[in-house]
Amino acid sequence: MSNKPTSPEDIKRLVSRIKSGELKIVAGFPVEDVEIVSESSNDDESIKSDDKWRLVQKIVNPVFKIKDLLNADLSDADLNNANVVDALFGNNAGLTEEMILDLSQRGAIFGDRPPVLNPR
DSSP states (O other): OOOSOOOHHHHHHHHHHHHHTSOOEETTEEOSOOOOOOSOOOSHHHHHHHHHHHHHHHHHSTTOOOOEEETOOOTTOOOTTOOOTTOEEESOTTOOHHHHHHHHHTTOEETTSOOOOOOO
16 A cells, blocks of 8 residues: 555545445455545544554455554454464454454463363
8 A cells, every 4th residue: 555645536536436336445445335434534533443444454365464452442353364373462342252263273272261272
């Protein structure tokens, strides 16, 4: 991803491609629809959200090896294909018990739980 400013025309083209079904994956995430919430926002919530999704993108990107995910907000994050071997989780918003068990079986370490043996 580039840090280059995005023009309104670029955004309109992106929205059009997503709505037409031409573009189905953005930054590794499946996309079905898009809604532009605001043209720019520097409030704390927007900044936290941007930081959260940058972190999620790094987690699911096989090039990055994120190891410390303690206290990370992972709500709405799809970690199905993420390499979580030896990644440290704990006190994470958005993780269900089922997700925690799956991540543990795939090699994640939960600082607030005993380890789960990997059956592989």
